[in-house]
Amino acid sequence: MIGQLLAYFLLCFHFVVLGFLIFGGFLAWRWPRVLLAHFPLVVWGVLSSVFPLDCPITAAENWARGIGGLPQYDRGFVETYLAGVVYDPDHVNHFRAAMALFVLAGWAGAWWCARRRAARRTPVPAGTGNGRISLR
Numbered sequence: 001m002i003g004q005l006l007a008y009f010l011l012c013f014h015f016v017v018l019g020f021l022i023f024g025g026f027l028a029w030r031w032p033r034v035l036l037a038h039f040p041l042v043v044w045g046v047l048s049s050v051f052p053l054d055c056p057i058t059a060a061e062n063w064a065r066g067i068g069g070l071p072q073y074d075r076g077f078v079e080t081y082l083a084g085v086v087y088d089p090d091h092v093n094h095f096r097a098a099m100a101l102f103v104l105a106g107w108a109g110a111w112w113c114a115r116r117r118a119a120r121r122t123p124v125p126a127g128t129g130n131g132r133i134s135l136r
Helices: 002-027 032-050 056-067 077-081 089-121
Strands: none
Touching: 002 032, 002 056, 002 077, 002 089, 032 089, 056 077
């Protein structure tokens, strides 16, 4: 029973991590420090897409499934739950490219938002004028 609950918790956690991998850059528009967690996750995502690396969450979920009497994955998490549902397995590279575009768009927006915040915080030196008329 505990193994099954842990397996289901890890399944949900896996979806959250995957969602954060794809959309975390957009969260950084509001909370820039999110990138401190997002960047290493993106590096992991790229490495695991290029090289045959085993995901530690999948390994933990398979362990929990094993002790809970549930069948273990014979493929990876993405191949089990997303291939054939979210994207055609024959077009996995198109799916990866689309996810990379989401990540890059999130980072570009975070960079733009950071520049805007920095510009608002930069004081205008006295005597240079800022184009505003003071009514005081």
